[in-house]
Amino acid sequence: xxxxxxxxxxxxxxxxxxxxxxxxxxxxxxxxxxxxxxxxxxxxxxxxxxxxxxxxxxxxxxxxxxxxxxxxxxxxxxxxxxxxxxxxxxxxxxxxxxxxxxxxxxxxxxxxxxxxxxxxxxxxxxxxxxxxxxxxxxxxxxxxxxxxxxxxxxxxxxxxxxxxxxxxxxxxxxxxxxxxxxxxxxxxxxxxxxxxxxxxxxxxxxxxxxxxxxxxxxxxxxxxxxxxxxxxxxxxxxxxxxxxxxxxxxxxxxxxxxxxxxxxxxxxxxxxxxxxxxxxxxxxxxxxxxxxxxxxxxxxxxxxxx
Amino acid sequence: xxxxxxxxxxxxxxxxxxxxxxxxxxxxxxxxxxxxxxxxxxxxxxxxxxxxxxxxxxxxxxxxxxxxxxxxxxxxxxxxxxxxxxxxxxxxxxxxxxxxxxxxxxxxxxxxxxxxxxxxxxxxxxxxxxxxxxxxxxxxxxxxxxxxxxxxxxxxxxxxxxxxxxxxxxxxxxxxxxxxxxxxxxxxxxxxxxxxxxxxxxxxxxxxxxxxxxxxxxxxxxxxxxxxxxxxxxxxxxxxxxxxxxxxxxxxxxxxxxxxxxxxxxxxxxxxxxxxxxxxxxxxxxxxxxxxxxxxxxxxxxxxxxxxxxxxxxxxxxxxxxxxxxxxxxxxxxxxxxxxxxxxxxxxxxxxxxxxxxxxxxxxxxxxxxxxxxxxxxxxxxxxxxxxxxxxxxxxxxxxxxxxxxxxxxxxxxxxxxxxxxxxxxxxxxxxxxxxxxxxxxxxxxxxxxxxxxxxxxxxxxxxxxxxxxxxxxxxxxxxxxxxxxxxxxxxxxxxxxxxxxxxxxxxxxxxxxxxxxxxxxxxxxxxxxxxxxxxxxxxxxxxxxxxxxx
Ligand SMILES: Nc1ncnc2c1ncn2[C@@H]1O[C@H](COP(=O)(O)OP(=O)(O)OP(=O)(O)O)[C@@H](O)[C@H]1O
Ligand SMILES: [Mg+2]
Numbered sequence: 001x002x003x004x005x006x007x008x009x010x011x012x013x014x015x016x017x018x019x020x021x022x023x024x025x026x027x028x029x030x031x032x033x034x035x036x037x038x039x040x041x042x043x044x045x046x047x048x049x050x051x052x053x054x055x056x057x058x059x060x061x062x063x064x065x066x067x068x069x070x071x072x073x074x075x076x077x078x079x080x081x082x083x084x085x086x087x088x089x090x091x092x093x094x095x096x097x098x099x100x101x102x103x104x105x106x107x108x109x110x111x112x113x114x115x116x117x118x119x120x121x122x123x124x125x126x127x128x129x130x131x132x133x134x135x136x137x138x139x140x141x142x143x144x145x146x147x148x149x150x151x152x153x154x155x156x157x158x159x160x161x162x163x164x165x166x167x168x169x170x171x172x173x174x175x176x177x178x179x180x181x182x183x184x185x186x187x188x189x190x191x192x193x194x195x196x197x198x199x200x201x202x203x204x205x206x207x208x209x210x211x212x213x214x215x216x217x218x219x220x221x222x223x224x225x226x227x228x229x230x231x232x233x234x235x236x237x238x239x240x241x242x243x244x245x246x247x248x249x250x251x252x253x254x255x256x257x258x259x260x261x262x263x264x265x266x267x268x269x270x271x272x273x274x275x276x277x278x279x280x281x282x283x284x285x286x287x288x289x290x291x292x293x294x295x296x297x298x299x300x301x302x303x304x305x306x
Numbered sequence: 307x308x309x310x311x312x313x314x315x316x317x318x319x320x321x322x323x324x325x326x327x328x329x330x331x332x333x334x335x336x337x338x339x340x341x342x343x344x345x346x347x348x349x350x351x352x353x354x355x356x357x358x359x360x361x362x363x364x365x366x367x368x369x370x371x372x373x374x375x376x377x378x379x380x381x382x383x384x385x386x387x388x389x390x391x392x393x394x395x396x397x398x399x400x401x402x403x404x405x406x407x408x409x410x411x412x413x414x415x416x417x418x419x420x421x422x423x424x425x426x427x428x429x430x431x432x433x434x435x436x437x438x439x440x441x442x443x444x445x446x447x448x449x450x451x452x453x454x455x456x457x458x459x460x461x462x463x464x465x466x467x468x469x470x471x472x473x474x475x476x477x478x479x480x481x482x483x484x485x486x487x488x489x490x491x492x493x494x495x496x497x498x499x500x501x502x503x504x505x506x507x508x509x510x511x512x513x514x515x516x517x518x519x520x521x522x523x524x525x526x527x528x529x530x531x532x533x534x535x536x537x538x539x540x541x542x543x544x545x546x547x548x549x550x551x552x553x554x555x556x557x558x559x560x561x562x563x564x565x566x567x568x569x570x571x572x573x574x575x576x577x578x579x580x581x582x583x584x585x586x587x588x589x590x591x592x593x594x595x596x597x598x599x600x601x602x603x604x605x606x607x608x609x610x611x612x613x614x615x616x617x618x619x620x621x622x623x624x625x626x627x628x629x630x631x632x633x634x635x636x637x638x639x640x641x642x643x644x645x646x647x648x649x650x651x652x653x654x655x656x657x658x659x660x661x662x663x664x665x666x667x668x669x670x671x672x673x674x675x676x677x678x679x680x681x682x683x684x685x686x687x688x689x690x691x692x693x694x695x696x697x698x699x700x701x702x703x704x705x706x707x708x709x710x711x712x713x714x715x716x717x718x719x720x721x722x723x724x725x726x727x728x729x730x731x732x733x734x735x736x737x738x739x740x741x742x743x744x745x746x747x748x749x750x751x752x753x754x755x756x757x758x759x760x761x762x763x764x765x766x767x768x769x770x771x772x773x774x775x776x777x778x779x780x781x782x783x784x785x786x787x788x789x790x791x792x793x794x795x796x797x798x799x800x801x802x803x804x805x806x807x808x809x810x811x812x813x814x815x816x817x818x819x820x821x822x823x824x825x826x827x828x829x830x831x832x833x834x835x836x837x838x839x840x841x842x843x844x845x846x847x848x849x850x851x852x853x854x855x856x857x
Contacts, residue, residue, distance in 0.1 A: 051706045053854040070850070072710040080706040086699040088617060089511060091599070091607070098603030099613060103707035123601035128510060139703075 083155030094123025220280035230270030330446035354469030361477025402558025417495030467492030490552030500576030637740020730758030770841025777848030
C-alpha cells in the first residue's frame with residue numbers, strides 16, 4: 001500500500017519569509033509519526049498545506065495519494081486538531097463537537113459520550129465559558145469520535161493537564177491499535193517518545209532527520225563513565241571513542257554506537273569497579289538538532305549520509 | 307512589625323489602589339491614538355469635506371429664495387421632517403437653516419457611529435480578543451482601558467467637530483451658530499460613545515455591545531423623527547432623543563445654547579454608570595453570566611448554512627425589528643403626506659408623479675428605496691463577517707471537514723439572501739400596513755407586501771461585491787463601502803449635490819422600478835440579478851484560489 005502522506009521538496013513562502021524550503025515527510029499507513037522542530041520551523045505550515053488551506057509554491061504533497069489542494073472529498077477520511085482551537089460563540093461544547101464531527105461525515109455517538117467522560121468535559125457549557133484546555137478537549141473529542149483513517153494533530157495537547165495528557169496518550173494507543181494513522185506535531189518530547197513509531201525533525205522549513213527513535217539515537221554517542229583498576233584512558237585507542245578525560249578516579253568518554261562493543265571489550269580486562277553508560281536522551285538529541293550550529297544533512301534509514 | 311508600621315502600610319496600599327485603577331491610562335491613550343491615527347483624520351476629512359462640498363453646491367442647486375422655499379415645503383411635510391429635523395427657519399429657509407435642519411441629524415448619526423465603533427474597539431473588543439489580558443497584567447489599572455478609550459473619544463469628536471466648523475466657516479456662515487452646530491454634532495458623538503462605554507460592560511461580545519449601542523442610536527433617530535413629524539419644532543417625543551438636542555439649538559435661526567447641556571449631562575451620567583459597572587464585573591465577563599445549553603447539536607446546526615444562520619440569527623432579527631417598526635411609522639404618516647400634497651400640488655411635480663393616491667404610492671416607493679439602502683448595508687456587513695471567522699481560525703476548522711470553499715461561501719451568501727429577503731418583506735409590509743391604517747385602505751398592505759423584493763437583486767449585488775473583496779482579501783474591503791456609500795449619498799441627496807446627469811442616473815437604487823407606484827420594469831431587476839450572479843461567481847472563484855489566512 002502507498003504512503004498515507006507523501007511530501008517531497010515542498011516549498012512555501014509568505015512574501016519574503018521562506019516558511020518551507022525543500023521539506024520531505026512520509027507517513028506509512030498505521031504509524032504514529034512525530035513531527036518536530038523549533039518554533040517557526042514550518043510544522044503548521046506543512047500541515048495547512050496538507051489540509052488544502054494553503055497552496056504550496058513548488059514540490060509535491062500527497063495525502064491518500066492525491067493533491068490536497070482542491071480535494072475536499074479526502075477530508076471525510078481525516079480529522080484535524082489545531083493547537084489553538086477557536087470555537088463558535090453562542091453554541092455549547094457538545095454542539096461544537098457534533099458540528100465538527102458531523103460535517104466530517106458522522107459521529108460515533110457511544111464513542112463520543114465515552115470520550116466526554118474520559119476527558120471530563122461538560123458538553124452543556126457555552127463555548128465562550130470554556131478554558132483553553134477545555135476548548136482543546138472539544139476539538140480532540142470531535143476528532144477522536146470521528147470514524148476516520150488519519151488524524152492530523154498540531155500540538156493537540158497544549159493546555160491539557162497531566163491527567164488529560166495521560167488520557168490522550170491512551171486514546172492515541174487505541175487509535176493506533178485500530179490501525180489508523182496519526183501525524184503528531186508536538187513540543188512535548190515525553191509524549192513523542194511514548195507514542196511515536198517514527199519521527200521527522202525539521203528546521204527552518206527543511207527536514208533534518210527522519211527515522212525511528214532508535215535510529216535517531218544511533219546518531220548520538222553514548223556517554224560512559226568508568227572506574228577501573230587499570231588505566232581506562234587507553235580506551236582512546238579504539239576507533240569511534242571520543243572525548244576521553246579523567247576526573248579523579250573516574251574516566252569519561254563518549255562512544256559511537258558501533259564502537260561500544262569494542263570499547264567494552266577493551267575495558268573488561270582492566271578490572272572494572274563501576275561503569276555507567278548513558279544513552280543519549282531525547283532531550284539531548286533534539287537540542288542538538290534544534291540548536292544553531294547544526295548543518296543539515298539528508299538522512300536515509302536513520303543514518304547520516306552525505 | 308509594630309502597629310504603626312502596619313497601619314502605615316495599609317494606608318499606603320489603599321491609597322495606591324484608588325489611584326491605581328487609572329494607572330497606565332497615559333500609555334494606553336497614546337497607543338490608542340497611534341492605532342487610530344488614520345481613522346480619526348479620515349472621519350474628520352470626510353465630514354469636513356462633505357459639508358464644504360454642500361456649501362458650494364447648494365447655492366447652485368437653490369439659486370434663489372423661491373427654490374429654497376420649495377425645498378422648505380418638502381421638509382415641512384411629515385415625511386421630510388421624519389428623515390431630517392424639526393424644521394426651524396422653514397419660513398425663511400437659508401443655507402444655515404438647511405444645515406441645522408437637514409444635515410446636522412445625519413452628521414450626528416455619523417459621529418455617533420464613529421464613537422460607538424471607537425469605544426467598543428478599544429474596550430470590549432480588546433478584552434474579547436484576549437489582548438487586553440496581556441495589557442491588564444502589566445502596570446495598568448482596572449479603569450485605565452476605559453479611561454484611555456474615552457480620552458480617544460474626546461480627541462476624535464473634537465477633531466470631527468473642528469473639521470465641521472472649518473467646513474461651515476468656509477461657506478461664510480456665522481461663527482457662533484457654526485460653533486453650536488459643530489459642538490452639537492461632537493456632543494451627540496460623545497453621548498453615544500458613553501452609551502457604548504455602558505454596553506461594553508454589559509455583554510462579553512463586542513458585536514453584541516455594538517449592537518446594543520446601535521439599537522440605542524436607532525431608537526434616538528426614531529424618537530426624533532416621529533417627534534419632529536408630529537409638530538413643527540418637534541413634540542415632547544423629540545426631547546427624548548440626544549440627536550434632537552443638537553438640532554434644538556435652532557442654530558442659524560434663533561440660536562440657544564442650553565439644549566447642549568442635556569448632552570453634557572447625559573454623557574456624565576453614562577460615564578458614572580460605566581465606571582460603576584466596571585467595578586461589579588470580572589475581567590472578560592459580562593454582567594449576565596452565560597447559561598448552559600443543550601449537550602447535543604440538532605440536525606439543523608450540522609451544515610454550514612445552519613451554523614451561519616445560528617450565528618447571524620440575532621442580528622437578522624434585530625435589523626428586521628428595527629426596519630419594520632421604522633417602516634410602519636413611516637407608512638402611518640400616509641394621511642399627512644396625502645394632505646400636504648393636496649395643499650401644495652407643485653410638490654407632486656417634485657416627486658415626479660401624478661396626484662392623489664398615486665402620490666402616496668410614489669412617496670412610499672421612494673422610501674422603500676431608502677430602506678433598501680439600509681438592507682444593502684446589512685448585506686455587506688453580513689458578508690464581511692466571514693473575515694472575522696477566518697481570522698479566528700474557525701473557517702479553517704470548517705474547511706478541514708467535508709465542506710468545500712464553494713459550499714462555505716455560497717452557504718454564507720444564502721444566509722445573507724434569507725436575511726435580506728425577510729427584511730425587505732418586513733419593510734414592504736410595514737410601509738403598506740402603516741399607510742393602509744392611516745388612509746383606511748387595507749389593500750395597500752398587499753400592494754406593498756412584496757414591493758421591497760424588487761431591490762433584492764440589487765442588495766445581493768452589493769453582497770456579491772463584498773464576496774469578491776473577501777475572495778481577493780488582499781485588496782481590502784474599503785472600496786466596497788465607497789461604492790455603497792456613494793450610491794446611498796447620491797440616492798438620498800441626489801438633487802442637492804448638483805452632480806452631472808450621468809452620475810445621478812447611474813445611482814443603482816434609483817434605477818430600480820418604483821414598485822408598486824410605477825410600471826414594474828423587469829429589465830433593471832434582471833440586470834441586477836445577473837450582476838449579483840457574476841459577482842458571486844467571481845467571489846467564489848477568487849476564494850478558491852487563495853491561501854486561507856488562519857486555521
Ligand atoms: N500567514 C503567514 N504569513 C506570513 N508568515 C507566516 C504565515 N504563516 C506562517 N508564517 C511564517 O512561516 C514560518 C513557519 O511557521 P509555522 O507556523 O509553520 O511554524 P511552526 O513550526 O508551526 O511553529 P510553532 O512550533 O511555533 O507552532 C514562520 O516563520 C512564520 O512566521
Ligand atoms: Mg505551529
